[in-house]
Amino acid sequence: MEAKDGQAWLGTNGYGSRREEDGVCHDDSATPVRANTVDELHSLQRKPQVVEDRHRLQLQSISASLASMTCGIGPKLVNGDPARKKEMAGKAVTHHQHHITVPTITVSDSDLKFTHVLYNLSPSELYEHAIKYEKGSFITSSGALATLSGAKTGRSPRDKRVVKDETTDDLWWGKGSPNIEMDEQTFLINRERAVDYLNSLDKVFVNDQFLNWDPNNRIKVRIISARAYHSLFMHNMCIRPTYEELENFGEPDFTIYNAGQFPCNRYTHYMTSSTSIDLNLKRREMVILGTQYAGEMKKGLFSVMHYLMPKKQILSLHSGCNMGRGGDVALFFGLSGTGKTTLSTDRNRILIGDDEHCWSDNGISNIEGGCYAKCIDLSQEKEPDIWDAIKFGTVLENVVFDEHSREVDYTEKSVTENTRAAYPIEYIANAKIPCVGPHPKNVILLACDAFGVLPPVSKLSHAQTMYHFISGYTALVAGTEDGIKEPQATFSACFGAAFIMLHPTRYAAMLADKMNKHGATGWLVNTGWIGGSYGVGERISLAYTRKIIDAIHSGELLATSYKKTDVFGLDIPTKVEGVPSELLEPINTWEDKDSYKLTLLKLADLFKRNFKVFANYKKGGVSDLADEIAAAGPNF
Ligand SMILES: Nc1ncnc2c1ncn2[C@@H]1O[C@H](COP(=O)(O)OP(=O)(O)OP(=O)(O)O)[C@@H](O)[C@H]1O
Ligand SMILES: O=C([O-])CC(=O)C(=O)O
Ligand SMILES: [Ca+2]
Ligand SMILES: [Mn+2]
Structure with a gap:
């Protein structure tokens, strides 16, 4: 049989055939493909990627986000993926492994070490990263991604800080207020700590998404995080941009630096624990240190909306x-x-x-763009729509499941009572x-x-x-x-x-x-x-x-x-x-x-x-x- 340029091999009659020789029935109805190795076969699964100017601009923008405040310019960019070392050629290359909607970008502060930036990955890709690299990540029997948020399984309101400056006079400060002050300098110290931590990793995840379905009052948010869990959580919880919207995203209105695995330094002024969630409204940035609980990102952005929207009488x-x-x-x-x-x-x-x-x-x-349901004692009978939403793509936090069947036991509180499911709102049938x-x-x-x-x-x-x-x-x-x-x-x-x-x-x-x-x-x-x-x-x-x-x-x-x-x-x-x-x-x-x-x-x-x-x-x-x-x- 001859290969026809770029086409998979077909059987002699074009459809595959059954031949009878020596009285033995040979089943070669399966269509052969032009590949000599599994790697070659695998490469046929993917569509080629074209690196365009716009993607270069996106990389530049992410590089600026990740720039150290003390070093001036942002880290150098190359395309690549930590699992594909051969692509770390030190320059932007066109490569065939990735579909155009999921560009994989590499960033570094030094020419010697690269940090890979995984930009708006799909749920499938994020599942693979989580399962491969994040302890405690499993696929449950209904297809959800079960994951652990670490030592913190709820928000830490006492560790929230808000930068007090000339722009925040009209904020609620003092007794009863959730806004515990910090100064700009301390914010920058924590920001630098988070950025250095993120840049020290092999890879970081970047989500560019929207908040608010009202088109006139939508804001663009960027979330930089170290875990596939965090990226999938925000993919589900924020509004997901279309391909065109992502192409034209430009600069974010607000950026989160989630370095939750890394603690803050308790010797730092204003720090009373190793956890700090810092909001800077003037810089339009939030820094997370010392907690991996994903709800901090969700509710941190909610705080931002509680500031921005009333300014517009909303x-x-x-x-x-x-x-x-x-x-x-x-x-x-x-x-x-x-x-x-x-x-x-x-x-x-x-x-x-x-x-x-x-x-x-x-x-x-x-x-x-998503919902965040409590799961404790969840039952199919009492809450059928939430039950049905816990499927492929949904993040299931801190639940306990059977090691073999991966059936979740929603009555279990041994990790926390605050077990949660985060799913895109369209997972609810009548959304x-x-x-x-x-x-x-x-x-x-x-x-x-x-x-x-x-x-x-x-x-x-x-x-x-x-x-x-x-x-x-x-x-x-x-x-x-x-x-x-x-x-x-x-x-x-x-x-x-x-x-x-x-x-x-x-x-x-x-x-x-x-x-x-x-x-x-x-x-x-x-x-x-x-x-x-x-x-x-x-x-x-x-x-x-x-x-x-x-x-x-x-x-x-x-x-x-x-x-x-x-x-x-x-x-x-x-x-x-x-x-x-x-x-x-x-x-x-x-x-x-x-x-x-x-x-x-x-x-x-x-x-x-x-x-x-x-x-x-x-x-x-x-x-x-x-x-x-x-x-x-x-x-x-
Ligand atoms: N009579 C009831 N009415 C409402 N919820 C009930 C009732 N009895 C038990 N529950 C349980 O209480 C919990 C309500 O949690 P729910 O997720 O709706 O909270 P929420 O207000 O959305 O909180 P959050 O802002 O933290 O998301 C669910 O676990 C639900 O099953
Ligand atoms: O923020 C969280 O962890 C969950 C939530 O919705 C809330 O507390 O209101
Ligand atoms: Ca809720
Ligand atoms: Mn809530």
Whole structure:
């Protein structure tokens, strides 16, 4: 048989044939190919890569990002891959191993050592890197990439620092604020430490992606990291650029240097541990040292949006969001673990996003391109859509699985209670792409009340909505923030004090204004305990909470009759379709009524004391509302 230029060999009849010789049947129906070795055969799998000017510009841009502050110019670039030494020829070469959409670039500070830059790799490539090089990375039975985040399995809010300079006067500083100051010089020391670390590696991953589905307010982000896990996580969580968008990406608006495997130097000023997450708004950069928990990148960028968006009169929100078939949009506010992801992911509705949104004059837009679901006790029966999203491409953090079958045991907490799945939003079957929607009709405040005294649902007046939004009460569920081992009552302004950059009243004023203007109704939903506090009672079933949420969406709860509670003065419905009526009033489910009353007063007192600092705050623009809002809290 003859080879025909560049064509695979075909059988004599062009299709392969069956011949009978010596009474033996030879099956040569398989089409032979022109290759003498496995390597040659392998090379036929790939399409040739063309190195274009634009790719050269991208390399230059990445080189500038990775430049040491003290050395001036950025590291030298060559194409290559650490596993393919022969390509380290010291110059840009056209090579056939890679498809054009996944250029592999090499960067170095010295001519002697090269650091390979792996630019916007695909999930398949990132899987291969993770499995080959990162201990604890495995493919689970459903196809997800199981990985370990190391010693930190939750965020470290006490290690967050924000550079204080002339541009950050309007930030929220001081008591209660998440913004712990650092100076520019110290930031540069940590930045240099991260850049030196990254440049010392054989390879780094670079993601160029977008945040915010609102095309007028989109920002370009670059994430430089050392692990395929981090790159795949951000691939899933940020908005993925199309080929054309990537070609025209240009310079990023914000850059993350994730050197999480490497600690900060505790002798450095402002450092109180070996972990540091440093935000510099003027330089538009973030440095991560001493934690590999990927949520730091996600929430670090969220903080940036909480700074940039309000400057444009756009409200940034720690909320989930979904939409009914009729176009009615609901927001789900709540702290970590209260149910934003679980309840916004709803078979009967269209998912706009599970965690971070913007509310502009044009409506709602998701900031992210993916979802980040808690996995503890996940079941196919209770959360079928999240279950189905855990497949090839999904990052599964810190889960425990069977060594042989690779079946995940979602009840296992031995690594952490904060097990997580990060998947692209289109893995949810009824996601809305692009992730935007009209102005919300319902604003649902979720609280996971470990005291068990808040009603499962109440309708809020305007002032009550503001009061509870500013209070941001919940019982923090174990594990999401480092060091918290069991549920405890907590207040977090705007249901996200760890991420907001301005004073809470600034966001509250914007929310009040938007809800007024667009006629949205506020609700308080307790997804926490009934029948007693944590330890005595139990968490309300997800099935009941879903019924309550259904009744809010359908309008059923607007039409029903209400009863006012003591102390908190909440309006509770007397009937909700599918939920036992006695459950709607907490005192009914408590055996020990005296204990209920004491607990109610205890919680009310905690609310009161927490709100004091806000009640007197006049700077934020809600001053005329302040008295009314303060009065909307508990009275006793
Ligand atoms: N009645 C309930 N309502 C909502 N969630 C419940 C309920 N009972 C149990 N859960 C569980 O509580 C958890 C809610 O977590 P979810 O991922 O929705 O939190 P989140 O608000 O999105 O937090 P984060 O901001 O950290 O992502 C899930 O594990 C869910 O299964
Ligand atoms: O940031 C995280 O680790 C998870 C999350 O969504 C939150 O805490 O709100
Ligand atoms: Ca979530
Ligand atoms: Mn969140």
